[in-house]
Amino acid sequence: MYVGRDMTELTMVSKSDWRDSELAFFHHSLQQMVPYLNVEGQSIHRSIIQEIEARGGLKRGEADYTHGTRVTYD
16 A cells, blocks of 8 residues: 555655655556546656656665565555
């Protein structure tokens, strides 16, 4: 379950200030609904993807005994 800022709050914050977990969660959520998104939803999803790409992706550099190599949003 996602615990963090909701989309209403995040729309007032620059994408560069979003945490990786927020980008991962909303990218995954919007990706599931792509066929049903209107133009505004597609634009938001596109800007999230651009921010993820600007950061070099969402993978963690190294795994350890408590974390894997993927960013989790739970």
